[in-house]
Amino acid sequence: MAHIPLRMCVACREMKPAKELIRIVMDKETGRAEIDIGKKRSGRGAYICRDMECIKKAVKRRSLERQLGCVNAAEIYAQAEEMV
Numbered sequence: 001m002a003h004i005p006l007r008m009c010v011a012c013r014e015m016k017p018a019k020e021l022i023r024i025v026m027d028k029e030t031g032r033a034e035i036d037i038g039k040k041r042s043g044r045g046a047y048i049c050r051d052m053e054c055i056k057k058a059v060k061r062r063s064l065e066r067q068l069g070c071v072n073a074a075e076i077y078a079q080a081e082e083m084v
């Protein structure tokens with residue numbers, strides 16, 4: 001059986017295969033986060049399910065702000081919602 005890398009969603013805290021989650025990467029220089037579509041960026045990252053419930057939960061709990069300390073979490077939530 002092949003090894004499937006698992007990552008934890010910042011909202012529901014469930015472990016899921018990384019490719020099923022939206023990856024968000026922090027840019028240390030600017031303090032801004034970006035959604036990592038090509039999975040090519042390195043740096044501090046967070047993951048969230050492609051699920052509206054999880055995104056709403058993250059907004060309410062400020063999960064991304066707490067996890068990454070990014071200054072533009074609201075933008076990321078809006079972008080993630082569009083990907084669901």
Ligand SMILES: [Zn+2]
Nearest residue numbers: 009012049054
């Ligand atoms: Zn989740």
